[in-house]
Amino acid sequence: MADITLAPPTTTRKTGFKDFFAAIGRHRGLRHPKIRLALLILVPILVLTALAPVLPIQKPLETNLRAMMQVPSIEHPFGTDKMGRDILSRTLAGVQISLVVGFSVAMIALMSGMVLGTLAGFYGGMIDRAVMTVVDIFLAFPSLLLAIGLVSVMGTGLVPVILAISLADVPRFIRLQRSQVLSLRSRAFIDAARTINAPQSWLMTRHIVPNTIAPMLVAGSIAAANAILIEASLSFLGLGIMPPQPSLGNIVRDGQTYLEQAWWISTLPGVVILLIAVGLHFLSDGVRELLDPRSRQ
Amino acid sequence: MNYQAPVRTTLLEVRDLRTEFQTPSGTVTAVDGVSFSVERGERVAVVGESGSGKSAMAMSILRLLAWPGRLAAGEVRLDGRDIARLSEGQLNAVRGRLVGTVFQDPMSSLDPVMRISKQMIEPIMRNLKLNRQEARDEAVKWLGKVGIPEPERRIEAFPFEMSGGMRQRVMIAMALSCQPRLVIADEPTTALDVTIQAQIVEVLKNLTAEAGAAMLFITHDLGLVARFAHKVAVMYAGRIVEFGRVEDIFARPAHPYTQSLLGTIPSTEMLKSERLPQIPGLPPDMRKPIVGCAFRERCGAAHDRCAVEPPVLSERGPDHSAACWTDKGLTDSISLKPKSSARTNKPFEPDGSVVVELNALWKQFNVSRKTTVRAVNGVNLRVHKGETLGIVGESGCGKSTVARLLLGLEKPTSGDIFISGLAQMVFQDPSASFNPKMRIGDIVAEPLVVKSRGAKLERDEAVRRLIGQVGLDASFIERYPHQLSGGQRQRVAVARALALNPSVVVADEPTSALDVSVRAQIINLLADLKHDLGISFVFISHDLLTVRYISDRIAVMYLGEVVEYGAAEEVFADPRHPYTKALIDAVPVPDPVIESRRSSVPLEGELPSPLNLPRGCAFASRCPIATDLCRAEKPTLPTHELSRQVACHYAV
Known part of the structure; x- marks a missing residue:
């Protein structure tokens, strides 16, 4: 019939690795200015962190009593602390912890938010009421306060910190997922699938969840940035990662006492925290703009 | 003319x-x-x-x-x-004073948090240099002229307290109240039902003529x-x-x-x-x-x-x-x-077997503990094999609810639905009826996958055949819905509906979201499929000309009831129920000579609320020939067997 426009057969499905990398290079995500800026900040930090074990610097826990409180120099780019430990090395180790915390929290919050939010939004009724009552109670507390409370119950260390921050973040994800599911549930394509008697598990996995992922990813990257800040705050307060294990928060705390004599101990790791947070926020902002249908043509 | x-x-x-x-x-x-x-x-x-x-x-x-x-x-x-x-600044004096505007969507063109009085009176005061009381009288006068009942009281209403037709009347009153020389109306009746459209058009026509204003009508x-x-x-x-x-x-x-x-x-x-x-x-x-x-x-x-x-x-x-x-x-x-x-090939010969039967179907929605919307009130309908049943009526008449009941998307409050075979659906808005993350091929194949019909290769073959059947070529299989035009999407919707060899396809306003030039393509496609495959169709639309063309039989619905049923040609040539007459009269015919000869007395009033239905005939409140009998006793549709049924005490 008439409104046929012939298009060349699409071959994008079967391509070699070369084409794959070329496609990534051309991807409009990489041309987005905010994403570029984010990568410009984050990639060097990531690369340095990954290379930390092979860099010609002191190990993070190694002390050197002949080089205490050194000003930043070629040998110690971030200087040293009161025990002669290399701040750069400690900072990179802290970044590693930060990234583990950020990524784990985002994944845990994303996954559990997705499951619980989908169930609550899709089934409604009792399930919805039960889930949302708990969510509303959690949301009544600021997340840092909640995390402090949870850590004080669960104890300090990496795993409790991750769990505490995740638990404080999950309610937000449930809320977001549930609101998305509610609006998708009434869309015509759900009705269309119901007319062929598609089972509910099919509706959820094939029609609802794939359409909720993009906004959840954006929320996930914001949550990662916040989790890094909260972990730093907890460690700064002495509730997170315990010394001598370095974390950005406890390095800053260590240096706080010597701010007047050795500004670099607190300031430089602080700047790194700032850079990571800013980078992740730009990234999530860029991803959000990229995924916004209004910015598409 | x-x-x-x-x-x-x-x-x-x-x-x-x-x-x-x-x-x-x-x-x-x-x-x-x-x-x-x-x-x-x-x-x-x-x-x-x-x-x-x-x-x-x-x-x-x-x-x-x-x-x-x-x-x-x-x-x-x-x-x-x-x-x-x-x-x-000078332009602002022109807008409103010299040029009045009426926009398409009466739901969004009035400020929802302002009373009508506030929205109307101040422009009149400014433009006509009147004091508040005079401006108010003027506003009330215009609201009365556009056909708002009790304008002195309704002027204090908020927009959400009015129906779409009433809001559009308010828009017209606002546009005309400053006595402009030119009225620009951008699709002022597109969002409204035909009978309301006829009223609005009449109001616009008379009032601009009376005021001597010119009009640009889009x-x-x-x-x-x-x-x-x-x-x-x-x-x-x-x-x-x-x-x-x-x-x-x-x-x-x-x-x-x-x-x-x-x-x-x-x-x-x-x-x-x-x-x-x-x-x-x-x-x-x-x-x-x-x-x-x-x-x-x-x-x-x-x-x-x-x-x-x-x-x-x-x-x-x-x-x-x-x-x-x-x-x-x-x-x-x-x-x-x-x-x-x-169509040259031999048409499908109907053998008179019944494919769909609705018996005494009722559907009520409980809005809250006290209020119940009675959407469908005792509908009996039959669709024979290879036959197209057109259901027409204004929005709120229950035609879409009948479709949803038929497809099992809603459960009836009482009554039976019998379907021999399978019912499938083509939806109204082709932009919403597909999952945006799925390729066209997967969309068409989904019914087959869910019902686990055939192996992957057989399904791929079926998808290619279906896509071809609706006049698209195989390159569409790999595309996503947003890469298709409205007409192409509607073809895909038809292909998907055909995947499971249904005995009946329910099409709810399948062409209303399409442009005029594409509409005919889809109507031809549906008519061809019916002709070639012998599938029965239930075609729901407010576009009476299209329904007449595509349907063999027509059911006219009003407030959840079928008020007239019969062969399409007969119903159109000789409508017996006053509502059917009014509906057909309200539809503008694309011929200025016929239009100028037609009487211009549109049906008055609007659909009563389905929250509390009248005791007698549901149409009595708007019917030109209603009597006390109508208001007291409900006329019922005769039994199934008649080829022509009218629910009216005074049907000829």
Whole structure:
């Protein structure tokens, strides 16, 4: 019939690795200015962190009593602390912890938010009421306060910190997922699938969840940035990662006492925290703009 | 036509108007060199499909274009003043005072948190220099004129307390209350039901005539144009392609596009065995530059010159011009009829078996503990094999609920639904009925996957066959819904509906979201499938001309009941229920001669609330022949077996 426009057969499905990398290079995500800026900040930090074990610097826990409180120099780019430990090395180790915390929290919050939010939004009724009552109670507390409370119950260390921050973040994800599911549930394509008697598990996995992922990813990257800040705050307060294990928060705390004599101990790791947070926020902002249908043509 | 030539003084003169939109992919010239003029007291209709630039043109006249739109060039002279050169302050005096506007969506064009009085009185005070009490009296007077009952009380209402039709009346009252010289109405009745549309059109027509105001009426409905306009401007791809008096445009259209548009509307005399003439192809992509005539790819009469030079408007008679290089446009030798206009292959022979049967179907929705919406009240219907049943009625009459019950999307409160085989659905809005993350191939295959029919290879084969059956080629399988036009998506919806070999396909307003030129393609497709495959259809629509063309039988619904049922031709030729009569009268016919002869007494009032239904006949409150008997006792539809059923005490 008439409104046929012939298009060349699409071959994008079967391509070699070369084409794959070329496609990534051309991807409009990489041309987005905010994403570029984010990568410009984050990639060097990531690369340095990954290379930390092979860099010609002191190990993070190694002390050197002949080089205490050194000003930043070629040998110690971030200087040293009161025990002669290399701040750069400690900072990179802290970044590693930060990234583990950020990524784990985002994944845990994303996954559990997705499951619980989908169930609550899709089934409604009792399930919805039960889930949302708990969510509303959690949301009544600021997340840092909640995390402090949870850590004080669960104890300090990496795993409790991750769990505490995740638990404080999950309610937000449930809320977001549930609101998305509610609006998708009434869309015509759900009705269309119901007319062929598609089972509910099919509706959820094939029609609802794939359409909720993009906004959840954006929320996930914001949550990662916040989790890094909260972990730093907890460690700064002495509730997170315990010394001598370095974390950005406890390095800053260590240096706080010597701010007047050795500004670099607190300031430089602080700047790194700032850079990571800013980078992740730009990234999530860029991803959000990229995924916004209004910015598409 | 009752067209008395008014004193020939030009009120609005538009010359070489160009409007541009800056988009990330380049500049779109939405209006590309439009010139025309409107005389005092004249009603000019601007006709065009979506994207033709008709609304952008109207907005440019008032400089109301929102960013990224921009009035790039041209001159707009209103009463001798060039609008394009006025300051924003001077413009505000023009808007409202000299030009009144009525927009399409009455739901969003009134401020939801302001009472009607506040929205109306202040502009009147400012523009007519009246004090508050005088302005209030004036506002009440206008609300009464547009047919708002109890205007003194209703003026204190908030917009959400009024129905769509009432809000549109308020918009009209606001537009006219400052006694403008020109009223610009952008699709003012598109969102409304036919009977309400007929009322609104009548109000607009009478009041502008009374006030001596000219009118620029933007629409895509050629029937409305015939009913309403003195002159017509047909727009295509940002240009006026034909301009002239309404009689000339309908009787002697000169541009192939106008001719095609008029041809695609099913006429009342048309035989069902004939295919609707259809315009091939799609409107051009306005983001790309257009070389030559924008219509040439869809035009049967296009020749070499059309590809090089864009045609300009040239004289075709008194007050009639068209932009086409040919003299007469499409002639009989190059007609727009499809090659096989009549269906030649042997039609499917109905054997009289019943495919769908609805017995005493009731559906109630509990809105809250106390209130119940009675959506469907005792409907009995049958659909035979290979038959198309058309269900018509205003919004809120329960026709879509019947469809949802039939498909099992809702459970009936009481009554039985019997379906032999499977019912499938084609939805109204092709942009919402597909999962945006799925490829077309997966969308069409989904029913097969869910029912685990066939292996992967067999399913792929089935998808290719189905896609071909609805007139698309295999390259569509890999695409995503957003890469398709509305018409193509509706074809995919049909292919998917056919995947499980259903015995009945329910189509709920399948063409109402499509442009006129694409609509005929989908109607032809559905009619072909019915003819070739013997599938039964339930066709739900408010477009009575289309329903008449495609249906064998028609059920007219009012407030959840079937009030008339019978063969399509009979119901249209001889409507017996007063509501059916009113509905058919309300539908504008694309012929100015017929329209001028028709009585212009539209059905009064609006659909009563389904929250508390009247005891007697549901239609009694609007019926011109209702008596005390009707209000006391409910007329019922006779039993199934009759071929013609009317629920009215006074049916002839």
